[in-house]
Amino acid sequence: MTYKGVVSQQKDTLPKENCMNKKFIAFTLVLLIAMGGLFAVERNVNPTALLKATISPEFTHGFTNGTLAYQTGVEVFNAFSDNTPTLIYGFEAKADAMFKSMMTLTAFEHQTTGSTATVGISKVLLNGDEATAVSGAYEILSYTSEEVGKKKIKSVNIQVIPVATDVTNALPGDYISTITVEIVS
Numbered sequence: 001m002t003y004k005g006v007v008s009q010q011k012d013t014l015p016k017e018n019c020m021n022k023k024f025i026a027f028t029l030v031l032l033i034a035m036g037g038l039f040a041v042e043r044n045v046n047p048t049a050l051l052k053a054t055i056s057p058e059f060t061h062g063f064t065n066g067t068l069a070y071q072t073g074v075e076v077f078n079a080f081s082d083n084t085p086t087l088i089y090g091f092e093a094k095a096d097a098m099f100k101s102m103m104t105l106t107a108f109e110h111q112t113t114g115s116t117a118t119v120g121i122s123k124v125l126l127n128g129d130e131a132t133a134v135s136g137a138y139e140i141l142s143y144t145s146e147e148v149g150k151k152k153i154k155s156v157n158i159q160v161i162p163v164a165t166d167v168t169n170a171l172p173g174d175y176i177s178t179i180t181v182e183i184v185s
Contacts, residue, residue, distance in 0.1 A: 058151070059095060062089070063089055065088065079175075080162055084125075086159050088155055090141070091143075091155075092152070094149070095143055096148065099143050100143075101182075102140070103158070105177055108121075109176055110170070111174040111175065121177070124158065124161070125158070140158065141155075
């Protein structure tokens with residue numbers, strides 16, 4: 001017996017999903033190989049890394065008794081005593097520009113409501129030397145161009161001497177003089 005016209009066809013035994021996965025994997029491999037060449041470092045180029053850091057300026061200032069941290073406000077009593085009290089002003093700085101500490105002060109003002117009585121300032125001593133005000137302000141410390149970028153700690157002793165006759169003839173009561181220190185570039 002002979003069979004005529006029968007042709008045997010062999011079918012792919014894998015499901016269609018697996019064929020698509022094979023094509024996708026092959027495409028991905030070709031793509032990865034091509035992309036790998038884009039990001040490779042050339043042999044004649046030296047790779048570099050940049051290390052970056054920031055050093056911030058530092059600045060603190062105020063009045064101190066020599067042992068405590070700087071304070072922005074202090075009260076000194078007995079300002080009219082024969083032994084004039086000493087204020088210590090200072091700063092600790094590592095700045096990127098020079099500056100000056102400029103001090104202004106008011107006359108001693110009577111603290112009774114409605115009173116206009118004052119006791120004037122005879123002189124200001126900075127580290128024992130008489131200081132002169134320029135336009136109403138005293139330069140008490142400076143951070144110079146040679147010091148820019150370097151850490152410096154500076155201080156000055158300040159004594160405010162009242163006018164003696166004003167003290168003698170003053171109304172009884174409390175008097176206050178205000179000292180303000182401004183940092184000027």
